[in-house]
Amino acid sequence: MPDTGVVGRLRAAGCVFAEEEAEMLLAAAAGADELDLMVERRAAGLPLEHIVGWAGFGGLRIEVGSGVFVPRRRTEFLVGHAVGLARPGAVCLDLCCGSGAAGAVLLDRVRGAEVHAADIEPAAVRCARRNVEPRGGRVYEGDLFAPLPVELRGRVEILVANVPYVPTEEIGLLPPEARDHEPLVTLDGGRDGLDVLRRVAAGAPEWLAPGGHLFMETSERQAERAVEAVTEVSDGRLAPEVITSEEWWATVVVATRR
Template sequence: MSLDPSLSLRSATVSRLRAAGCVFAEDEAELLFSAARSSAELDTMLTRRADGLPLEHVVGWAEFSGLRIAVDPGVFVPRRRTEFLVSQAVGLAGPGAVCVDLCCGSGAAGAVLLSAVQGAEVHASDIEPAAVRCARRNVEPRGGRVHEGDLFAPLPDSLHGRVEVLVANVPYVPSEEVALLPPEAREHEPLVALDGGADGLAVLRRVAAEAAHWLAPGGHLLVETSERQADRAVAVVADRGLTPRVVCSEELYATVVVATRD
């Protein structure tokens, strides 16, 4: 049962969050009230939040595309803009589609595909053990499978040439810009989920190098990138024989490259 706060507790909580620099203090307070079962638990959560822990790590979940996704400490928090990437993937996945969620983190994309695509066969992978444990909580109860390892390496060989939708939410922050990220990200999320190498495209190059071997004819690779990197990301996948296009959402400030195997 969640905490039913008094007016004074509500006001004190909002004030404490504001003092900690939380811009959306009122909204965060409501989430904390819904998650805390006692005043003592609320106080612990407030302390952790004031210490800079991401709100999603404090409450243990994130809302993503209408689902409540479990998010453990040390696991990459799914961003709202990534809902656009996943919506594009859902739109391309027919009933029974074979789908892969690379660099899956919490498994948010895989969970949505399983929930939104009738009969989908979904495999997810991540190199971080903490992410794999978390993703298994989100993906496997919905009927998917989660594998631990580097990109494609842990996937079953039976998926070669069969993947219709390949979602790869690769890290794309250039190494020298990681230090500019908000403390919530750079201090509490794994570096491997943030650092995209010198130009932010290092992991994308590795994915693109193998994607055609895994994709079915007409299958699609979808990756999130930044607006300023989009042209270079297009060139990376085109060099690997895929046919790319760029789709954007102004509302979510999201840029996605969709690359198709002919």
Template sequence: MPDVLNGDGVVERLRAAGCVFAEEEADLLRAAASSPAALDRMVERRAAGLPLEHVVGRAEFAGLRVEVDAGVFVPRRRTEFLIGHAVDRARPGAVCVDLCCGSGAAAAVLLDRIEGAEVHASDIEPAAVRCARRNVEPRGGLVHEGDLFAPLPPELRGRVEILVANVPYVPTGDIGLLPPEARDHEPLVTLDGGPDGLDVLRRVAAEAPEWLAPGGALLVETSERQAERAAGAVAAHGLEARILTCEELYATVLVATRPA
């Protein structure tokens, strides 16, 4: 086995494990390791298939470095398209909510980019809540543990201007087609959106109108093939839907606005 003290040795081990961007990953692992022994353990974990972000304990998202614990959903680069539109829509001091927050990456960006924003985040997974609190609360936000809207302070009803909900949207039958990094190392509840992938979105859409302020917007990531049905799901509850796409990031976002 190559010596992990040798940079080429790390790259070779990662390449042998099938890591496409072995050189870049080797640099990140070396930067994160506190000792040669720690580097060896990290390379071993990555070669075994753990997501790189779980191995190094962090991810880069929309220009921020956020902590990502093992067993917590890894923020995707395509979600930067969603959060960019959320930030663009927000006024200074906006009341914002991040549902299904995972690591709290989206909430952290809202706090970083929107002057004076009041940001709340929630997730049903205790591990995600613990991780999100480290990313969100030092920036001035609050993280709540529970299912969707249930743990949010009731005084937010009718006041939320930006509602980000990165809900699970993979159809149950497609879970087995996901890359092993996601399928084997991220909680199923963060991936499985039910038979057609829209179960959780429908639940969010049903409650969103009572939480949104007049003119407030719900922003949800979805897939190109689900977009039309997703728009119908929010329109059924009186929200005005439009679909945004980004070919570069292969991202599809549903923006559903409560009429003013």
């Protein structure tokens, strides 16, 4: 049973899952003083995952740290579909990789997968290297496709891109733990939330193998415009469709190279 005092402090701070969070903090703390500091930081609004140093994702413990986007559980829906379409030995790419959670799951669940990941944020790249490279993948620092080795062109079978899709004017509506503690570049999708999605879809046909799949998360209300954007910027080279899950509260655009 979690410490009732810890649960009470977390509940008073507005933590909805106070009991579960208390258990994680108790397990991570080396002693009473460290526990007290952890609870204080959580009550101040820091993401729980930044405090304990990891997040659960796809059955794995993914390292995360300060200044790194915390992988969302709903993104497991996207990654699960990517895993389902990946053949053994598939060449996979995790763009906007953040902590490298998607890449780590692909390496763990797709036999013999060749996984590459990239992010523009130095802190994310350092974190992703700890999650991806020990499992056999490679991580690059740079803007979208720019840092990737040219040998990958036309070979990628599974491209996962957890792009930011919050419209700029709605950033202020996000929970404080996101808007105050995660990099803006991982949240802000531009005026309509689809700026980065368009850039990825425009570049993807050059990197995807024939019949390769691109997976991008978006919101339910953006889905129709996202499909139109993918078709337009790819000059029809990508055939997009939308898959959704009420259970995961997730909306994903899956685009296949013609």
